[in-house]
Amino acid sequence: MLIRTFRAAKHKGCNIYFRQFGDTFEYLLVARQQIFTDNVRVKPGLAGRIMFFLKKARTPYREVVLQNVLSVLMGRASERADYVLSKQYEQDLKKMEREAGKEARKIQKQAKRS
Secondary structure: OOEEEOOOEEEOOEEEEEEEEOOEEEEEEEEOOEEEEEEEEOOOOHHHHHHHHOOOOOOOOOHHHHHHHHHHHHHHHHHHHHHHOOHHHHHHHHHHHHHHHHHHHHHHHHHHHO
16 A cells, blocks of 8 residues: 655644545644644545546546645644643643553452452
8 A cells, every 4th residue: 555645744843744545534643742632534536546447547536625635634633732741631640640541450459359
């Protein structure tokens, strides 16, 4: 399967990379030394598929469609970056760690009883 990459972007110091494989478009956001991702699937139109099949077009997607998909992904990546860089993310992360710890202790107690 061919993987197509698009221009990289930045948002508040975080690198954002875009790629396409098949009919799936994805962003990779690098923030806080972690990688966050999301994707969308977009099926090409019939005319685009025919033109691509006949080798009359480089891609089954019109340029306008590609720009719209990348714009949607950039919006999602920007929202995710804003959240990951916020204090709310830190609070949510600590809360999840506490809950995971409680769950782990609960499982350990159950294991000891068995």
